[in-house]
Amino acid sequence: MNEHSVKNFLEVNIQNALEKMGVFDARVEVIRPDTPDHGDLSTNVAMTLSKQLRKAPRMIAEELISHTDPSPFDKVEIAGPGFVNFYFNQAMFKRFVEFCEKPGFGRWDVGQSQPMQVEFVSANPTGPVTVANGRGAPLGDSISRLLEWIGYKVDREFYVNDRGAKIGHLGKSLEIRYRQAGGESCELPEEGYPGEYLLDIAKEMRAELGNKPLEMNDDARNEFFRTEAVARMIAWQRKVFEDFGIVFDRWFLETSMVESGEIDQAIKDLDSKGFLYKEDGAVWMKSTELGDDKDFVIIKSNGDPTYTATDIAYHRNKFARGYVHMINLMGADHHGHTGPMYAGLEALGYDKNKLEFHLYQLVHLFRDGKQVKMSKSSGEFVTLEELLEEVGKDAARYFYLMRSSDTHLNFDLDLAKKKTMENPVYYVQYAHVRCCAIMDDERAAGIADVDFAGFEGDAEVGLARELMWFPDEVRQAATMRAPNRICSYAERLAAAFHSFYHDCRVLGEEDIVAARRMKLVSSTRAVLKSCLEILGVSAPERM
RNA sequence: GUGCCUGUAGCUCAAUCGGAUAGAGCGUUGGCCUCCGGAGCCAAAGGUUGGGGGUUCAAGUCCCCCCAGGCACACCA
Numbered sequence: 001m002n003e004h005s006v007k008n009f010l011e012v013n014i015q016n017a018l019e020k021m022g023v024f025d026a027r028v029e030v031i032r033p034d035t036p037d038h039g040d041l042s043t044n045v046a047m048t049l050s051k052q053l054r055k056a057p058r059m060i061a062e063e064l065i066s067h068t069d070p071s072p073f074d075k076v077e078i079a080g081p082g083f084v085n086f087y088f089n090q091a092m093f094k095r096f097v098e099f100c101e102k103p104g105f106g107r108w109d110v111g112q113s114q115p116m117q118v119e120f121v122s123a124n125p126t127g128p129v130t131v132a133n134g135r136g137a138p139l140g141d142s143i144s145r146l147l148e149w150i151g152y153k154v155d156r157e158f159y160v161n162d163r164g165a166k167i168g169h170l171g172k173s174l175e176i177r178y179r180q181a182g183g184e185s186c187e188l189p190e191e192g193y194p195g196e197y198l199l200d201i202a203k204e205m206r207a208e209l210g211n212k213p214l215e216m217n218d219d220a221r222n223e224f225f226r227t228e229a230v231a232r233m234i235a236w237q238r239k240v241f242e243d244f245g246i247v248f249d250r251w252f253l254e255t256s257m258v259e260s261g262e263i264d265q266a267i268k269d270l271d272s273k274g275f276l277y278k279e280d281g282a283v284w285m286k287s288t289e290l291g292d293d294k295d296f297v298i299i300k301s302n303g304d305p306t307y308t309a310t311d312i313a314y315h316r317n318k319f320a321r322g323y324v325h326m327i328n329l330m331g332a333d334h335h336g337h338t339g340p341m342y343a344g345l346e347a348l349g350y351d352k353n354k355l356e357f358h359l360y361q362l363v364h365l366f367r368d369g370k371q372v373k374m375s376k377s378s379g380e381f382v383t384l385e386e387l388l389e390e391v392g393k394d395a396a397r398y399f400y401l402m403r404s405s406d407t408h409l410n411f412d413l414d415l416a417k418k419k420t421m422e423n424p425v426y427y428v429q430y431a432h433v434r435c436c437a438i439m440d441d442e443r444a445a446g447i448a449d450v451d452f453a454g455f456e457g458d459a460e461v462g463l464a465r466e467l468m469w470f471p472d473e474v475r476q477a478a479t480m481r482a483p484n485r486i487c488s489y490a491e492r493l494a495a496a497f498h499s500f501y502h503d504c505r506v507l508g509e510e511d512i513v514a515a516r517r518m519k520l521v522s523s524t525r526a527v528l529k530s531c532l533e534i535l536g537v538s539a540p541e542r543m
Numbered sequence: 544g545u546g547c548c549u550g551u552a553g554c555u556c557a558a559u560c561g562g563a564u565a566g567a568g569c570g571u572u573g574g575c576c577u578c579c580g581g582a583g584c585c586a587a588a589g590g591u592u593g594g595g596g597g598u599u600c601a602a603g604u605c606c607c608c609c610c611a612g613g614c615a616c617a618c619c620a
Contacts, residue, residue, distance in 0.1 A: 007559095029559095029562095030559095031559070031562070031563095032559060033562095033563080034558080034559095034562095034563075034564085034565085034566075035563090035564080037564095038563065042562090042563085044561095044562060044563095044601095047562085047600065047601080050600075051600095057600075079563070080562085080563045080601095081562090081563080081600055081601070082600080083562075083563065085563095124620060126620095161620060164619085164620070165619080165620090166619080166620065280618080281618085282618050283618095284618095293545075293546080293616095294616085296617090296618095297617080297618050299618085300618040301618055302618075304618085306617095306618070306619090306620090307619070307620050308620095310620095311620095331614090332547075332548065332613085332614050332615075333614060333615060334615085334620095335546080335547055335548085335614070335615055335616090336546080336547090336614095336615050336616050337615090337620095338547095339546085359547080359548080359614095361548060361549075361613080361614080362613075362614075402556085403555090403556070403557095404556090404557085406548060406549075407548080407549060407550095407556085408548085408549070408612095408613070408614095410555065410556090412555080415555090415569090418582090419582060420582050421568090421581090421582055421583075422568075422569060422582090423582085424568075426582060427568085427582080429582095430580090430582060430583090433580095433582095434579080434580065434583095437579065437580075438579055438580095441579065443579085444579090469559095472559085473559090476559060476560095479560080480559095480560080484556095484557090485557090485559085488556095488557060488558090488567085491557095491567075491568080492567080495567085495568095498580090498583065498584070499583095499584065499585085501579080501580070501583080501584085502575095502576085502578090502580085502583065502584040502585085503584080505578080505579070506579065507579050508579080521579095543582080
């Protein structure tokens, strides 16, 4: 329950009416009509109850209306096949708009402070985060924010694959770069990482440590460059995410599970449950017994655990931490990974419903109307860092978030850089700026204290009608893990405000009008600010 | 070949876990503003929701079959 929610408000009213009719178990759904002609709120409950009550929907609707407290409404109508449409009176608009500036407006307690975890990005520490896997960054962060808004305690986590062949190559590459930085002429191996970033890191280290690392014996030196490379890559990535407004609560190192024995233990447990067998020198998991379409390898014939094996151990570690729910954001290319993961965790007896894999589709960049080639060898930028430099944090985050994560994202760089109304992030931010401009005007002082009855006219009511949906939008967006819904809402609210701003003067009007409209302005400012906060976009006071 | 995602206005995308007449922005066309603002507002035109079946009071949404695009299908991570 949330007293600020218009949906909850009507749900309660309808539940009460239904109880008077002797119906106690109905699932009441409140719908926001697509046009004000259909009321401010609507319900289809008369239709859904039709079968159970063996009555025509319109008859149920009539009975429902006769048992409903009419005081909050101008009118209540039956429409179409049996919708019941509710039209708020002015006092109700006033009531809900007045919630907007209350602390906690839009927040819910559905999570009851229970711990939830969101793992996102988790890119290999072998290079910079790219624009493609960078989509997970604002997405994971905003989903986390939404979950916090509905009352969960959220841990943001980044899983670092700091083990295995690729990391070996990374360490080796760094060593070569280190030698090059010292004037040695040597070349990167075939599988090495050719990016300039390792050379930069090598130079930096060289300045600190001189020739010392090269004097170690082979094992110590390999280990040194490996761990040093990973540590410095993480530090770099962490910095980029911070510039993006994202702070991870935890960077979980895969190697920590080697030291703790968790990987071995996970494999042992899978074995003791009877899910493992040997074939072709490798150890396999019988995931087909759990409904998967093929078995997968747990231990390679060289004795190393596979990525899947360590990831099962990792998720087991997560489960042991007691989260009520875990979300794992991954690029769509990791899709094939979910089957084996679920199989492994199910085999170990965990409730797989607690773990949610959320896949996001790929990103395409467009510049000058043409798609930017994303190959690493091309000169065009591909890193998140470069994107930030080019379009700025606000536009980058907003553009990443404005589309549903399960469609491909066409990121228009030119549009993102435009400071015009075509650019949705400016459209929304500018609405906020306008609110601030009015409120900061010296004529604004003191006019808010006048009491008034409600809102008048299409522009005022239209804005009030949009404002009051914020809590329900938050709830819906959080439930669907869909920050893009907040973008849509913010754009609708901004549009309603720009329209209001055009039609209705605030400053200089007679007291009661000014006070009424100022209420809408300050409420809009508060709600827009909250929207932008969820998106991780700044809410400027002037532009 | 198998699995997943996508297909909606000229373009980019929405559409409340099945709701009413499928909506925005851009673009096009035409209007409005001596304003707290032009980084603005209003309006019009633009649709067989890829195609075909099915489920029901109701389908862009759910099920089945096609078509098209994308992504995966390793002893990589």
